[in-house]
Amino acid sequence: MVEIEPTPHRFPGGLTLPGHKAALQTAPIEVLPLPDELVLPLRQHPGAPALPLVAVGQRVEAGERIAAAPDPLTADLHAPAEATVVALERRALIGAPDAQGQCLVLACAAPGSRGEPPAADPGAGAIDTPAAQIRRRLAAAGVAGQGGAAFPAATKAGVASASQPRLLILNGAECEPYVACDEALLRTGAAAVLRGAEWLRRAAGATAGVIAIEADKAAALAAMAAALAATGWTHWRLQRLPVRYPAGAERQLIQLVTGEELGAGRLPAEAGIVCHNVGTAYAAWQALEQDRAMTHRVVTVTGGGVARPANVLAPIGTPLATLIEFCGGYTALAHRLIVGGPLTGVAVADDARPITKGTHCVLVAAPADLSNPGPERACIRCGDCVAVCPARLLPQQLLQAARRDEDDELARQRLFDCIECGLCAHVCPSHIPLVAHYRRAKALVRGRQRDAAAAAQAKARYEARERRLAAEAAELAAAREARRPGRPAAPSEVGQAQDRRAAIQAALDRARARAQQKPADAPPDEEPPAS
Amino acid sequence: MSATPPTASLLREGLWHQNPALVQLLGLCPLLAVSTSAINGVGLGLATLFVLLGSSLAVSASRQWVAREIRLPVFVLIIATLVTMVELLLRAYTPGLFRALGIFVPLIVTNCLILGRAEAFASRVGWRPAALDALAMGLGFMLVLVVLGALRELVGAGTLLGDAERLFGPGGRGLGVHLLPGDAGFLLALLPPGAFIGLGLLIALRNHYRLRRAGAAPAEALPGAAPA
Amino acid sequence: MRQFELAPAPHTHVARDVTRVMRQVLLALLPSVLLASLLLGIGALLNLLLAIGFAVLVEAYCLRLRGRPVWSTLQDGSAVVSGALLAMALPPLLPWWITLCGVIVAIALGKHLYGGLGMNPFNPAMLGYVVLIVSFPVFMTRWPDAVAPAPGPWPVLHYTLTGTLPASTQLDAITGATPLDHLRNQLRLAWTWSEIRAGVYYGPLGGAKWQWLNLAWLAGGLWLMSRRIVRWQIPVALLAGLTLPSLVCTLVAPDRFPGPMLHLFSGATMLGAFFIATDPVSASTTPRGRLIYGFGIGVLLWLIRSFGSYPDAVAFSVLLMNLAVPLIDRHTLPRRYGAPRA
């Protein structure tokens, strides 16, 4: 048996929250029958939207690539099932209330059928494929982070491998209440997850691995310990995390496992660490050993507003309504529809929106799940928020700065260190929606920075153009000077060069004088900077 | 400013629209320090009024002959002369009041209200409007001094004109009224914070009244926000 | 398609809210109020009721003037707590209109003029108290005697309502020195602390009567601390700031300086440490800043008690440190996450 080590480190702040997971901690993963229609947003990743490869009316096979990533921050999209492309149109998406985006709409060929083959044997043996090849196959399968941001796994591994990481952390913390999909994967498919993690470790070139799981997931810990023992791999360790939100946030997780505080400006790769989510590891295993693209994922559907909470294996692109219907539909208490956990999830206005690669939880909250915050009152500077902030901020001072919207003060209060974990607003006895204020402030600051950058670029362009025009004019003038009749037929080389330099100088001066007469805000043209 | 604004408008400016204490917030140091009783207020108010009037007249009358470059020293000289006169007069006839006003009588020289009127108004107009303006401004200043003094005296000591003999000699003793029982005054009003709170209340009251008159248009910038 | 309401994350909140916090603070004060009524006369309770009543009225009026929702804002309970804290600091023999003055200063001047709850730089109750003590020194230093039995309810009620005593009672008969008054007088008369200590004005812990009050405050404060309503930093630092200099001085000059025990269990030490200095609005908000803030109050408390002209100094110390809070906050920002340990 493998030893389960407790983590020796802590992170600042944080809070132990009631889990609300008991019902889903023993249930199996249920497979959603194929819905009639799948809606695949082209933008699911941090990068630009994927480029569709299929035409409306075209028939696609299960696992066929239907959209290609235009940049490394986006992953390819694949058809979850045999289907017909019926539309390429804008649909409402999960996110901001008015979030919309281009989606490929697929009509499934065999709705109601079980779209997913039964779980296969996880396989065995050492993994020694070259890293670059693994990354290619991860990219080809469209594997992306399942923890929320859907960062392409191949890119992450590639970036990390450049810095020779020492550690891959498999993030099984799942610290947010209600969410239980990673735990379900760990319980039922620990061996596959472990092999997937090993593939990811090799892809990144990390020398060792740590599997970190929160202490309240006893079954998952036991299953993983057994899987690890079966492989006999000694470069993997299994760690038990304290039950303390947000243990699963990247920087806090790294601190728990290594004791190292990773400041907001630093990437994990710079510290020689790469983190992957449990679901991502499972998808990597499927991609590399089952030759299957990432077209499905496990979603926790839970809350007092849904009749039969469950962990559901569903195709990417399933509308929320279909998932909820599969789980027995709404109860009379259904009150708010939250995609994600209760602390960081976004409330959505309707259930027609489709799940994406990053959707881990659908919380149909009943009023009892929400603990109604009551009226907003003035901040009494009680400091409760300071005590829980894992980024060691002073949320109440940050709030003042955000209200005043002053760049200097916001920077002093380190606005961009905030990881938006939501704890400060969770504990605030005055019920101030602190995180909403911070998001707004971040958007405003980013807008200003963009504007400033654009202005600087325009200025640089304009100046480059002026320089170029002046140089051209000077050259022209010099040429004219050289051709002027009446000059000595054969001036000495040196004299000629001197003359030319003087002429160029004179022309430059003239050009500069002309330039100064022009309005300073003459529109910049589209010339690339000369330098 | 036109050469000769009408009399009534000059008076209105000084007493209300451009009241030196409530609107321009000038001369606050003596105002806050000595306004512990109505009589003190009358005393300092009269002294200031006298100096203001005298200096405005003198400055206006001599404006033809004073070169721009040396006007400030000349103003100060004129003002200081007048202040010295006032000081000697007070010392001779109302020694009690003089002791109560203390350093603030000589300090009238530095009262920015007086220098301000000389520079901004008296040195540019004839003696008639200059005198009128000085009268209006001086009265406006005195008005605030007296009201604030009375307020603080009433709240702080429970009396009104309780120290009238300082100004009017022994004959003034009967003038005072004792309005609160015993030693029940709210001492804070007589202490420095009381002066600030009192002046703040007066300014607030004035703004309130103005806003009400203006049909509650709070978008308008409130006077008293920035000293001239 | 089903529609749902929208709301920003996070979607859950702890059950605690401002109203509940204030209620628990009041609850923690209750035993000491009852004890004070027993030891010092019914005036303590009378003051409490009057101050709370006035505070609510003044708060409501200010809110109306400022065009804020009156009823829902009143429910945050902050006015009630400010009133109660002011009442705890007042001598239990006080005409009602002085209490009213104090409440007006505390709520209208101390809180609403600065923009209402959360914006006030000074502890409102202490501001009210200080204004009263500089304005009405005679009334505010008239305490029931520390060794005589508590005055009966009738004279106290009469005095509170009219400002005079019933004909049958003499003022001197029911008022006297507090232990801290007594101490400073005797020290002035060149008695040594050990001689003074042997007198009737002192019990096993601190000043007579007040030692029990301080115990009650301490108990209430510890309860609040256990409920995490009061964090440990300010009270502990304050008591340390008071203990340290008094300990040093009593070791150096035992005749001239009483030891820490007297300071800890006399006057309003525990009230100040657990209920007043911990007012979050006017205290420092950073963890390190709270230590500095509390320690500063403790040291000032000892300094003013030992060398100042007032026998007790909780209010002055707290207000002085309130002044320093922006500075403290600025210089005690927590170490940035990821920054090297200094």
Ligand code: SF4
């Ligand atoms: S928890 Fe809320 S009330 Fe308390 S300091 Fe933070 S923002 Fe202010």
Ligand code: SF4
């Ligand atoms: S949301 Fe930001 S400020 Fe609030 S607790 Fe989390 S990291 Fe701190």
